[in-house]
Amino acid sequence: MFLGELEKLVLQYLWEIESADAKQVFAYFEKSRGGTLNTIQSTLDRLFKKGLLAREKHGHAFQYRAAVDRDVFIGRLITNISSDFGSSGENMLLAAFNSLSNGMDEKQLDELERLIDERRLKANSDRQI
Structure with missing residues (x-):
C-alpha cells in the first residue's frame, strides 16, 4: 500500500x-x-x-x-514488501528481519527475543485449545 x-x-x-x-x-x-x-x-x-x-x-x-494498530500496520507493510520481491514470502520476511537485526543494540535484541518467546507461548496455547 x-x-x-x-x-x-x-x-x-x-x-x-x-x-x-x-x-x-x-x-x-x-x-x-x-x-x-x-x-x-x-x-x-x-x-x-x-x-x-x-x-x-x-x-x-x-x-x-x-483503524489499525501501528505494529499491525508495519507488519503488513513488511509482509507486502517481502512478497513483492520474491515468490518465497516467508524466506524473504526472515531475510528482512535478519537484515534489520544487524542494526539493533543488545536492548533491542532482548526485546525482540522477548516478543518471539511471547508469540511462541501464544501459538502453543492456541494449539492446545
Whole structure:
C-alpha cells in the first residue's frame, strides 16, 4: 500500500493522540507544513477509504481515529514488501528481519527475543485449545 508523505504524518499523529477532527489535524500541521483545511480533509478521507482510519460523525464533523494498530500496520507493510520481491514470502520476511537485526543494540535484541518467546507461548496455547 502506497502512502504519501502527508498521509504518513497524519496517521502517525492519530496514533499518538487517538482521535481528532479535520480542524484539529489542520491546526497541528498548519505551522509546520502549511497547506489548507481542504488538503487535510482530503487526506483524512483517503486514509479512511484505504481502511486505515475509522470515523464517526460528531455534530457537523467527523472524528477520526486509527483503524489499525501501528505494529499491525508495519507488519503488513513488511509482509507486502517481502512478497513483492520474491515468490518465497516467508524466506524473504526472515531475510528482512535478519537484515534489520544487524542494526539493533543488545536492548533491542532482548526485546525482540522477548516478543518471539511471547508469540511462541501464544501459538502453543492456541494449539492446545
